Amino acid sequence: MKQSWQLSFSARIDGSRSTPIYLQVVQAVIRDIESGRLTPGSYMPSSRELAGILGINRKTVVLAYEDLIAQGWLESSGTRGTIVSMSLPEQAGRPRDMASPPMGEAGPEYLFVSPPGRPLALPGGRGPKLDEGAPDGRLFPTDLLARSYKSAVHRAARSNALQYRDPRGLAALRESVAAMLRSQRGLQVAARNICITRGSQNGIFLATLVLVQPGDAVIVEELTYEPAVAAFKARGARILPAGLDEEGIRVDDVERACRADRVRAIFLTPHHQFPTTIPLRPERRLRLLDLARQFGFAIIEDDYDHEYHFDSQPLLPMAAYAPQHVIYVGSLSKLLLPALRIGYIAAPEPVIEAVAHMVSLTDGMGNTLTEEAVTDLIETGELRRHARKVRQIYARRRKAFADVLDEQWGDLVDYAVPEGGLAFWLRFRTDIDRLETNAAAMGLRFASSLSFMAREDAPRGLRIGFASLTTDELRAAIGQLRRAAD
Numbered sequence: 001m002k003q004s005w006q007l008s009f010s011a012r013i014d015g016s017r018s019t020p021i022y023l024q025v026v027q028a029v030i031r032d033i034e035s036g037r038l039t040p041g042s043y044m045p046s047s048r049e050l051a052g053i054l055g056i057n058r059k060t061v062v063l064a065y066e067d068l069i070a071q072g073w074l075e076s077s078g079t080r081g082t083i084v085s086m087s088l089p090e091q092a093g094r095p096r097d098m099a100s101p102p103m104g105e106a107g108p109e110y111l112f113v114s115p116p117g118r119p120l121a122l123p124g125g126r127g128p129k130l131d132e133g134a135p136d137g138r139l140f141p142t143d144l145l146a147r148s149y150k151s152a153v154h155r156a157a158r159s160n161a162l163q164y165r166d167p168r169g170l171a172a173l174r175e176s177v178a179a180m181l182r183s184q185r186g187l188q189v190a191a192r193n194i195c196i197t198r199g200s201q202n203g204i205f206l207a208t209l210v211l212v213q214p215g216d217a218v219i220v221e222e223l224t225y226e227p228a229v230a231a232f233k234a235r236g237a238r239i240l241p242a243g244l245d246e247e248g249i250r251v252d253d254v255e256r257a258c259r260a261d262r263v264r265a266i267f268l269t270p271h272h273q274f275p276t277t278i279p280l281r282p283e284r285r286l287r288l289l290d291l292a293r294q295f296g297f298a299i300i301e302d303d304y305d306h307e308y309h310f311d312s313q314p315l316l317p318m319a320a321y322a323p324q325h326v327i328y329v330g331s332l333s334k335l336l337l338p339a340l341r342i343g344y345i346a347a348p349e350p351v352i353e354a355v356a357h358m359v360s361l362t363d364g365m366g367n368t369l370t371e372e373a374v375t376d377l378i379e380t381g382e383l384r385r386h387a388r389k390v391r392q393i394y395a396r397r398r399k400a401f402a403d404v405l406d407e408q409w410g411d412l413v414d415y416a417v418p419e420g421g422l423a424f425w426l427r428f429r430t431d432i433d434r435l436e437t438n439a440a441a442m443g444l445r446f447a448s449s450l451s452f453m454a455r456e457d458a459p460r461g462l463r464i465g466f467a468s469l470t471t472d473e474l475r476a477a478i479g480q481l482r483r484a485a486d
C-alpha cells in the first residue's frame with residue numbers, strides 16, 4: 001500500500017505540465033526535504049518502486065536521483081539504497097505537511113524596501129495614454145533600426161567587442177556624443193568627459209550615487225520630475241523644495257537653504273523646466289552658479305529634451321559655461337526612441353571615473369549592440385535626418401494641440417504654448433480632483449498632478465505631451481479628458 005507521503009508526492013507530478021517529468025521529481029523531492037517531510041537519513045523508495053508509484057519510466061527516476069545526488073540533496077547508501085543526505089540540517093520547527101509555496105504565492109519573510117504607493121511609471125492598460133512629453137516611436141523607420149542593429153552585430157563581432165568592456169561605454173559613441181555637445185551645445189568636452197548611461201533617468205541615479213550620502217540635503221523645485229526625487233530619496237537624501245515662478249527657480253530660496261543646511265546638490269531642468277516647460281532665465285542661472293561656487297554644491301542639469309526648440313535658439317546649457325559645478329545629464333530617448341535606453345553624463349573626468357565605478361556596481365557596462373547601432377545611426381547621418389523630419393512634425397502637432405485645447409476647453413484651461421520640448425503644462429479652472437478621478441475611471445492614462453509636486457502647496461496642473469499622438473488621436477484623447485471634467 002502506498003504511504004501518505006507517496007500519495008501526496010505522486011499528486012504533484014503532472015505529465016501535462018511543460019516542466020520535464022524528471023525535473024518535477026527533483027523539485028518535489030527538494031520541496032519535501034525543505035519542508036521537513038523528508039528528513040536527513042530517511043530512505044527514498046527505490047527507482048523501480050517510485051517509477052511504479054508515479055507511473056513513469058524508471059530511467060526518469062534514475063536521472064532525477066542522479067541529479068539530486070549531484071546537488072547534495074540525496075546520497076547513495078551503497079547496496080541499501082538512496083537516502084536523504086545526512087549532512088543536511090534537520091528542518092526542525094517547520095510543519096511537516098506544509099510544502100514551500102510556489103514563488104508566485106510566496107510572501108517574503110524578510111525585510112525589504114517597498115516601492116512608494118504611487119508607481120513612477122504611467123499605469124498600464126489599453127486606454128489612451130497622455131504621456132509627459134514622449135516622442136512618437138512610430139516615426140522612426142524600423143527598417144533603418146534593424147539595419148543599424150545588423151551592422152552593429154557584424155561590427156562588434158569583427159572587432160571582438162562582444163565581451164565585457166569599458167563601463168563608460170563604447171569609445172566611438174562617447175566621441176560622437178562629445179562632438180555633438182561641443183558643436184551644438186557649447187560644452188567643451190572630450191570623450192573622457194562622457195559616460196554612456198541607460199537613458200537620463202539612469203544618469204540621474206548614477207549622479208545621485210556619486211554625489212549624495214544618506215542624510216545629505218538636495219534641493220529640487222517645488223514642481224519637478226518625481227523619478228529624480230525618488231532617486232535622491234532612495235539614497236537617503238533630505239529633499240528641500242524651492243519655490244518657482246515664471247522665470248524659474250527662486251534663487252533666494254536656494255540661498256536660504258544653503259545658509260541653513262549643508263546642501264550637496266540641486267536638481268534642475270533649466271532648458272525646459274519640468275513640468276512647467278519654462279526656460280530658466282540667464283540671470284538666475286548666473287546667481288545659482290555664484291551660490292554653487294560659494295557653498296560647493298553640484299548642479300545636476302537634466303537636459304532631457306534639448307533637441308526640441310521651436311521658436312528661437314535655445315540658451316546654452318549651464319554646463320557650457322560652468323563645467324566644474326555641473327553634472328550634465330542628456331538622453332537620446334526623445335530624439336530617437338525611449339526603448340533604446342541610451343543617455344549620457346558629461347562631467348569633469350574624475351566625476352566620470354566615479355560614475356563609471358557606479359556603472360560597474362549596478363550594471364557592469366551598457367549594452368554594446370545598442371551603443372554600436374546608435375553610433376551607426378549617428379555616423380551615417382540618419383539621426384540628423386530623423387531629427388529634421390520629426391522637428392517639423394512635432395511643430396505641427398504643437399500647434400494642433402493648442403488648437404484642440406482652445407476648441408474643447410475654451411477658458412477652462414490656462415496654458416502657454418511651450419517654446420520647446422514636447423509637452424504642455426496645463427492649469428485647469430475646474431475641480432482637478434474630480435477631473436483626474438473621472439479621467440482615470442474612464443481609462444485615460446496620465447501622470448497624476450501630485451506626481452509633479454515636491455511640496456503640498458505647489459501649484460497643481462497636468463503635463464501632457466503633444467508629440468506621440470497624431471492630431472486625430474490627440475483630439476480624441478483631449479476630448480475624453482474634457483468629458484472627465486463634466
Ligand SMILES: Cc1ncc(COP(=O)(O)O)c(C=O)c1O
Pocket residue numbers: 132133198199200201202225269274302304330331332333338342343
Ligand atoms: C525631466 C526628465 N528627466 C528624465 C527623463 C528620463 O528619460 P530617459 O531616461 O528615457 O532618458 C524624463 C522622461 O520623460 C524626463 O521628463
